[in-house]
Each structure stands twice: as C-alpha cells, then as structure tokens.
Amino acid sequence: xxxxxxxxxxxxxxxxxxxxxxxxxxxxxxxxxxxxxxxxxxxxxxxxxxxxxxxxxxxxxxxxxxxxxxxxxxxxxxxxxxxxxxxxxxx
Amino acid sequence: xxxxxxxxxxxxxxxxxxxxxxxxxxxxxxxxxxxxxxxxxxxxxxxxxxxxxxxxxxxxxxxxxxxxxxxxxxxxxxxxxxxxxxxxxxxxxxxxxxxxxxxxxxxxxxxxxxxxxxxxxxxxxxxxxxxxxxxxxxxxxxxxxxxxxxxxxxxxxxxxxxxxxxxxxxxxxxxxxxxxxxxxxxxxxxxxxxxxxxxxx
Numbered sequence: 001x002x003x004x005x006x007x008x009x010x011x012x013x014x015x016x017x018x019x020x021x022x023x024x025x026x027x028x029x030x031x032x033x034x035x036x037x038x039x040x041x042x043x044x045x046x047x048x049x050x051x052x053x054x055x056x057x058x059x060x061x062x063x064x065x066x067x068x069x070x071x072x073x074x075x076x077x078x079x080x081x082x083x084x085x086x087x088x089x090x091x
Numbered sequence: 092x093x094x095x096x097x098x099x100x101x102x103x104x105x106x107x108x109x110x111x112x113x114x115x116x117x118x119x120x121x122x123x124x125x126x127x128x129x130x131x132x133x134x135x136x137x138x139x140x141x142x143x144x145x146x147x148x149x150x151x152x153x154x155x156x157x158x159x160x161x162x163x164x165x166x167x168x169x170x171x172x173x174x175x176x177x178x179x180x181x182x183x184x185x186x187x188x189x190x191x192x193x194x195x196x197x198x199x200x201x202x203x204x205x206x207x208x209x210x211x212x213x214x215x216x217x218x219x220x221x222x223x224x225x226x227x228x229x230x231x232x233x234x235x236x237x238x239x240x241x242x243x244x245x246x247x248x249x250x251x252x253x254x255x256x257x258x259x260x261x262x263x264x265x266x267x268x269x270x271x272x273x274x275x276x277x278x279x280x281x282x283x284x285x286x287x288x289x290x291x292x
C-alpha cells in the first residue's frame with residue numbers, strides 16, 4: 001500500500017517537470033524574438049516563477065514557508081530595483 | 092513520512108520551524124542571501140546602464156543563438172536535476188545516477204560555452220576595464236555578473252559530483268540530493284535573470 005502511494009507521488013512530478021520544461025523553452029524562444037522590454041521582463045518573471053514553484057517545490061511547501069522565503073526576496077528586490085529605477089530615470 | 096519527523100533529536104527536524112529539515116531550511120536561507128547578492132549586481136548594472144549614453148548592445152557583441160543554446164542546456168540540466176530528486180525519493184539508484192550524470196554533463200557543457208564566450212570577448216579586446224566599443228562599464232559588469240554566475244555553476248558542479256559519488260554506493264540520501272538540487276535550480280534561476288536583463292533587454 002505504502003509502495004503504491006510512493007510510486008504515484010513520484011510519477012506525477014515527472015510529467016509536471018516535462019510540462020515546465022516545455023513552458024521554459026517556449027518562453028526562452030519568445031523572449032529572444034521579441035524586442036519589447038515589457039514582454040521580456042514578464043517572460044523573466046514567468047520563468048523564475050516556474051523554476052521556483054515546480055523545480056524548487058515551493059508549490060508543495062506550506063504557505064508560511066513560501067511567505068518567509070519569497071517575501072524576503074521579492075520585498076528587497078523590489079526595494080533595490082524600484083528605488084534605483086526612480087533614480088536612474090531621473091538622470 | 093513527514094509526520095514521522097518528530098523525534099527527540101532537535102536537529103532532526105522535529106523541532107525546526109515549518110516542519111523542514113534544518114539542512115533544507117539553511118539552504119533556503121543561503122539562497123535568499125545569494126539572491127539578494129545577484130539582485131544588488133543587477134540593480135547596480137541597471138543604474139549604470141540608465142546613466143550611460145553609449146551602452147553597447149550585448150546582442151551585437153555576443154551571438155543570440157549561442158546564448159539561447161546555453162540557456163537551453165542549463166534549463167535542461169535543471170530538469171534532469173528535478174528528475175534526480177524524484178528518483179532519489181523513489182529510492183531508484185539507477186535513475187538517480189543517470190539523471191545526476193545528465194545534470195553534470197549539462198553543467199559542464201554550459202560552463203564550457205561560457206568559457207568560450209569569455210575567450211572570444213577577451214580576444215576582441217573585452218576586459219573588465221575596456222570594451223571593443225561603447226561604455227567601458229559594460230566590460231566591468233559583464234565579467235562581474237557572468238563571472239559570479241559561472242563560479243556558482245562551478246561550485247554546483249563540485250557539489251553534484253560529490254552527490255553523484257555518494258549516490259553510487261551506500262544508502263541513498265534523498266534529503267542531500269534535494270538540497271544539492273535546490274542550489275542547482277537557483278543557479279538556473281539566476282541565469283534566467285542574467286540572460287534576460289543583461290543580454291536581451
């Protein structure tokens with residue numbers, strides 16, 4: 001009984017990884033061919049989210065764990081990029 | 092499995108926050124710090140670029156198809172690593188070794204391509220203090236950012252080689268493979284940011 005649950009629990013992620021792989025490669029190709037910075041940034045955010053959620057298993061972690069990890073990175077990255085962008089635009 | 096974590100040993104995970112093993116928690120904390128390091132690099136690069144009048148177009152200095160292949164290789168290597176973690180959890184030694192080998196080959200291939208790109212840029216006159224044309228800061232940021240990322244790949248390859256060596260005999264340690272995997276996926280994640288922000292935009 002426990003063996004069958006283990007097999008199904010592992011077999012499912014393989015299919016999930018293949019889907020994520022296809023999505024990442026498609027996004028990469030789209031990003032190379034478009035020239036709009038907005039689309040490229042959206043592509044970057046989509047790819048980063050896929051890697052963190054599927055490959056790094058953040059999708060399967062508890063909400064408070066995701067919160068301490070993702071929130072700290074996103075908050076400080078937004079602070080850095082946001083404040084510097086404001087300064088950079090003013091130059 | 093997870094409910095069985097509660098043990099008397101405080102370092103076994105039973106008393107740790109979020110029900111994680113301490114190794115995994117510490118790897119995540121390291122990743123948070125490392126991510127902020129790269130955030131600092133990229134934000135500083137963005138600032139320098141916005142303030143520069145003649146920033147060179149990276150895709151004129153480097154080949155876009157070549158960089159796309161590099162990205163493909165690293166993403167595929169990351170997929171193989173995810174499968175290796177799955178195989179380790181399934182106690183499938185043959186699968187684990189096969190996927191770890193694929194991951195390693197991808198990483199070596201990526202690093203080789205990056206080395207070749209560096210050699211070419213250097214032969215064209217690219218230095219941390221000079222570029223063939225345009226703003227000199229481009230050279231500084233190119234070597235800083237891709238150099239730091241390449242070093243991360245190199246360290247990841249060493250970790251993967253040790254994980255592979257340990258996996259060939261004895262008891263498979265899914266926790267160790269998962270932690271090596273977390274680091275490897277993080278290296279892939281940083282490359283996505285570098286590829287997008289440094290080369291494409």
